[in-house]
Amino acid sequence: MTDEQQHAQGLFPEFKPVTAADWEQKTRKDLRDTPLESLTWHTYEGIDIKPYYAAEDIAGLPFLQQKPGNFPFLRGNKTGDNSWLNIQKIKVEGDGRSAVDKAADALRRGADGIHFLIQQHELVNLGYLIDHIDLSKHTVSYTLQEQPESFLSGLYAALKKKRVSHRNLHGFVNYDPMTGKGALTHDENQSITQVLDLTKDSSDFYGITVAGTNFSSIGASVTQEIAYTISAAVAYVDRLTKAGEQLSSVLRNMQFSMAAGTNYFFEVVKLRVIRLLWAAVVEAYQAEPAFAGKLRIHSSTSSWFQTTLDPYVNMLRVTTEAMSAVMAGCDSLTVEPFDSTFDKPGEFSERIARNVSIILKEEAYLDKALDPAAGSYYLESLTKGLASSAWELFKDVEVQGGFEAAYESGFILGSITEVSRRKFRNIATGSDVLVGTNKYPNPKEKIDFDPEALIQSADFDTTRAAYPTEVMRMATELHLRKRKRRPKAVVAVIGQALQRHVNATFAQEFFSCAGFDTTVEQFDSVEVASDRLTHAAAEVVVVSASENAYVNEFGPRLRNHHAKPTIILADDPQQMKAEMVANGYDDFMFEGCDMSTIMELIHKKLHGAEGDDNA
Secondary structure, three states: OOHHHHHHHOOOOOOOOOOHHHHHHHHHHHHOOOOHHHHOEEOOOOOEEOOOOOHHHHOOOOOOOOOOOOOOOOOOOOOOOOOOEEEEEEEEOOOOHHHHHHHHHHHHOOOOEEEEEEOOHHHOOHHHHHHHOOOOOOEEEEEEOOOHHHHHHHHHHHHHHOOOOHHHOEEEEEOOHHHHHOOOOHHHHHHHHHHHHHHOOOOOEEOEEEEOHHHHOOOOOHHHHHHHHHHHHHHHHHHHHHOOOOHHHHHHOEEEEEEEOOOHHHHHHHHHHHHHHHHHHHHHOOOOHHHHHHOEEEEEEOOOOOOOOOOOHHHHHHHHHHHHHHHOOOOEEEOOOOOOOOOOOOHHHHHHHHHHHHHHHHOOOOOOOOOOOOOOHHHHHHHHHHHHHHHHHHHHHHHOOOHHHHHHOOHHHHHHHHHHHHHHHHHHHOOOOOEOOOEOOOOOOOOOOOHHHHHHOOOOOOOOOOHHHHHHHHHHHHHHHHHOOOOEEEEEEEOOOHHHHHHHHHHHHHHHHOOOEEEEEEEOOHHHHHHHHHOOOOOEEEEEOOHHHHHHHHHHHHOOOOOOOEEEEOOOOHHHHHHHHHOOOOEEOOOOOOOHHHHHHHHHHHHHHHHHHHO
16 A cells, blocks of 8 residues: 555544544543533633633634744744743843853853843943843843833944944843833834834844733633733834834734743643734834744743742743743743742752743753644643633724723733733632642742842732732731741531532641641530630631521630630621621631632731731
8 A cells, every 4th residue: 555545534433433422422431420511611711611622622623734934923023943042031230240250150050141120220331231242142131110212322332332233132122111101201102213214224233122021920721821921012013113113113023022920731722822913013004024024022931920938849841831932932931930039049949940941942852842732622622712712802902092092901910810810810819730739849948038028129029929828828927926836727527428528628727828837626526616616726717617506606606716716707697697707707718719818818817926926
């Protein structure tokens, strides 16, 4: 049999093709009494994810035959290999000499480029930078808080003095006031225009960065990240062309800075969809299709998912995040150090972060295949769903007058806040898992920093997913340091009812994650439990028993406890909430409840105790 005949007949012809209907029939049989529909995942993006996908799910998709390097660049604008630049982020302080020295060392140790975060650009010794790093050879980028045109003018003047052409620069300028606060001021608009003027004849130096990271860092859904980033980019294009800039110059100088989160397959698809929709925008401007391929995408691992507790887990998080960005075809990648939430990154954490990218390239060979996810039933179908969802949201923003008007009206931040609140709630209930923070805490973890100083620090990121849980854990750590013992939580289970044990287990896990010395005690009767708990040395008492016992026995007696513990009912009181509160219960805990009020209650309790000690 020839290869052509075998291909026509298919591999393993003795096995008949399996349809989606066959899969469904088999799955329903195996699930028995469990409905197949219960396995559907309802995402923050409003896209329902089925438990399996088949060839029928991607039949007729128009982009299946598209190739890498071809318009609309859904599969990337690369045609050779999937190489990306390994960019290390470095904060610049003072005249920048120490940052330049660190950058030069990082370039020798495997970094492909440097991203300087500059607070006071007027202090930076540009001559020292040019002398110690070959800017015509290495990719060097700059995040600037204000007056980027002033910094660039100074850099160009220093380059000219050293007889180095600014046309040979590689990297980007990250100055994006729009995604951070909405409408631009007159000065900001002028700054953006002047940056474009300065960079437009440097083919590998991008002057316009749209920071989608400003959306992901506050809990936006993937749909919102895509739609709002593209909408902000359109607003920049409109402003710059109205200021007299050529559309071609603007499109050639455009870069998106995106964060890669832990939702692995969604993150792979996210960059695909961005390129697809950006191509549609370029087409709408009636620009040359090739300009859509000029879009540069810089990825970084997500700040939203970074945790302070059990920080070594961050190494695993950033690895999967980096993998998704690379498989999606990012042009450059920054991996955040695992300890960046609570410490100034040191040599070890920076080396580990830098090596993630190196290992993915040199040992996992992820640079060898363009769009390795091509043809996946799930990912191709998800690409269609996410593109449709993001495009509809983008059109909603345009109907409101564009990004700046929608931001000013509160629509953009309001919609992101609605999603982030759902995320916080799901993290508090354990539905969304942050390993080491709200699930599976490390009981031997030792916190080697000052928790009080960290919480009060302006650099401590309060927008992260883990923040509410971390604040309570910090309060228990302060309790331990000042009282030489951990706060104690007693979970009392009375009787054998399954639901009581479910709620008790949930309570035990919650307080263990919060750093409490947590014990579960089983009692056969209300009387024995009541006598024991009345004298228990605990900051928190969680009671799981029958309804009559709650009202008639526990509340009044525990309310007179000499230590005045917080008393929590491990059940949903429903219409009896007021009666339970009147009988001494402070709050209610059950699987699926919103834990934010309990977190606040316990934090105030512990904080108040420390205040009493100080007094």
